[in-house]
Amino acid sequence: MSSNTSQERRHARAREEILESATRAFARKGFHGTSIDEVAQEAGLSPSSLYRYFGGKEDLYRAVVDRLATIILGPFRDPLLPTLPFHQRLEWLIRRQLSIVEEQRELFIAFASDRASMDWQLAGNQDPVGDAYGRWVAAFRELLEEGVADGSLRALDSWNVAYLVSGALSATVFRWLRGALPDSLQEYVPVLLDMLLAGIGLEPKP
Secondary structure (H helix, E strand, O other), X not given: OOHHHHHHHHHHHHHHHHHHHHHHHHHHHHHHHOOHHHXXXXXXXXXXXXXXXXXOHHXXXXXXXXXXXXXXXXXXXXXXXXXXXXXXXXXXXXXXXXXXHHHOHXXXXXXXXXXXXXXXXXXXXXXXXXXXXXXXXXXXXXXXXXXXXXXXXXXXXHHHHHHHHHHHHHHHHHHHHOOOOOOOHHHHHHHXXXXXXXXXXXXXXX
């Protein structure tokens, strides 16, 4: 192994450890309430050492969001999916998404509270949470198009329906984070699936 490769691996490992520490720090106090010094303390580093890996708090926050987005999008690339019928594929994905939210509950609470006040902070810059959400919707759109292609779904506007699917999940998560849904998120999968697959209206009369 070359010295450059070894150094790159150490750098990547250190960066990942910092991201884990930043995730815990942001989950406790959100973007605005967390200082770079607090993240460094959580990681067991000096602030100057942390700046060797990230340009500042905004850069670090973006990296935390991107890391979480990668985790959330991971199940969409699971090799199990192509082996499942479409309806089982959709249920499995929804359950995995909600499990990730339950595992990262405090961080999602921080995202929800930060979201309304982030526009001015990141003015003129890319919105990390909005970008991650867009990637999530695009993944659902691809799934829906697969369902149309194999005959599991009728022809539909995949973008609009992808936003409806993600919106239904987001609304459920938001209510759960606020304590309006006291049970496990997994308890709400059947009603979500029923709404998404069967719709909420009667068949039109001839």
